[in-house]
Amino acid sequence: xxxxxxxxxxxxxxxxxxxxxxxxxxxxxxxxxxxxxxxxxxxxxxxxxxxxxxxxxxxxxxxxxxxxxxxxxxxxxxxxxxxxxxxxxxxxxxxxxxxxxxxxxxxxxxxxxxxxxxxxxxxxxxxxxxxxxxxxxxxxxxxxxxxxxxxxxxxxxxxxxxxxxxxxxxxxxxxxxxxxxxxxxxxxxxxxxxxxxxxxxxxxxxxxxxxxxxxxxxxxxxxxxxxxxxxxxxxxxxxxxxxxxxxxxxxxxxxxxxxxxxxxxxxxxxxxxxxxxxx
Ligand code: ATR
Numbered sequence: 001x002x003x004x005x006x007x008x009x010x011x012x013x014x015x016x017x018x019x020x021x022x023x024x025x026x027x028x029x030x031x032x033x034x035x036x037x038x039x040x041x042x043x044x045x046x047x048x049x050x051x052x053x054x055x056x057x058x059x060x061x062x063x064x065x066x067x068x069x070x071x072x073x074x075x076x077x078x079x080x081x082x083x084x085x086x087x088x089x090x091x092x093x094x095x096x097x098x099x100x101x102x103x104x105x106x107x108x109x110x111x112x113x114x115x116x117x118x119x120x121x122x123x124x125x126x127x128x129x130x131x132x133x134x135x136x137x138x139x140x141x142x143x144x145x146x147x148x149x150x151x152x153x154x155x156x157x158x159x160x161x162x163x164x165x166x167x168x169x170x171x172x173x174x175x176x177x178x179x180x181x182x183x184x185x186x187x188x189x190x191x192x193x194x195x196x197x198x199x200x201x202x203x204x205x206x207x208x209x210x211x212x213x214x215x216x217x218x219x220x221x222x223x224x225x226x227x228x229x230x231x232x233x234x235x236x237x238x239x240x241x242x243x244x245x246x247x248x249x250x251x252x253x254x255x256x257x258x259x260x261x262x263x264x265x266x267x268x269x270x271x272x273x274x275x276x277x278x279x
Pocket of ligand 1: 131
């Protein structure tokens with residue numbers, strides 16, 4: 001029985017144990033997946049103790065994703081580009097670090113939501129860790145135009161600089177813009193800010209939405225409600241981050257087990273479970 005866990009602080013709310021238990025049942029994998037709370041200043045020690053107990057790997061969540069690369073002897077190219085790691089595999093000859101958030105978002109957009117990224121106009125709102133984690137894989141889908149808009153302009157510029165060669169290699173026009181003047185008529189608008197957690201208003205004007213745009217908030221549950229309501233009120237198709245959550249987990253599962261689970265029934269089960277939660 002191989003052991004995995006999600007390590008974070010806080011970690012109690014994490015849906016990952018539920019998701020990975022469903023994947024393991026479905027694919028017949030002999031594994032257990034738990035939660036581990038790490039003290040804020042002892043992330044490395046917590047991971048090393050977990051590995052020493054015989055575990056095979058872990059997911060890393062808030063606020064440790066940017067500390068996790070230092071624990072990996074080897075990183076996948078997408079983890080290097082993201083500057084953060086959400087999946088560690090404790091191989092005997094050197095730990096591997098991967099970041100599955102971006103590919104998870106791409107799979108949710110193109111597979112579950114049936115959106116077309118190739119040739120489209122995409123707006124990414126935010127330039128923090130969540131935005132950095134997804135930008136590379138989004139660019140690989142070859143949108144025509146990609147704009148990063150952020151409250152602090154310097155952070156958007158820095159993010160675009162680290163991805164400029166990647167954008168060029170994939171034929172994408174990548175630029176930055178201020179939140180109050182970031183252009184109009186985007187086919188896909190992705191909210192990667194944490195503004196809703198502080199009760200902030202929607203950080204961009206509704207004119208950013210093209211007719212029938214897809215507007216996705218990387219949050220889920222009550223934190224996504226205001227953004228989804230805003231999308232619906234302006235003729236866009238709103239989508240929360242639950243699909244991305246399940247897809248990034250499936251990619252981590254594949255990284256560990258070399259088996260690809262069917263995500264559709266797990267996303268449905270998770271939506272049912274969320275609907276049953278009184279908030
Ligand atoms: P995360 O890991 O969730 O991305 P983060 O790295 O702290 O967390 O980034 C939070 C993002 O949300 C940033 O883009 C931040 O903008 P700044 O770079 O200007 O700080 C954005 N954000 C947070 N509160 C916001 C608000 N009230 N309005 C607009 N953007 C906000």
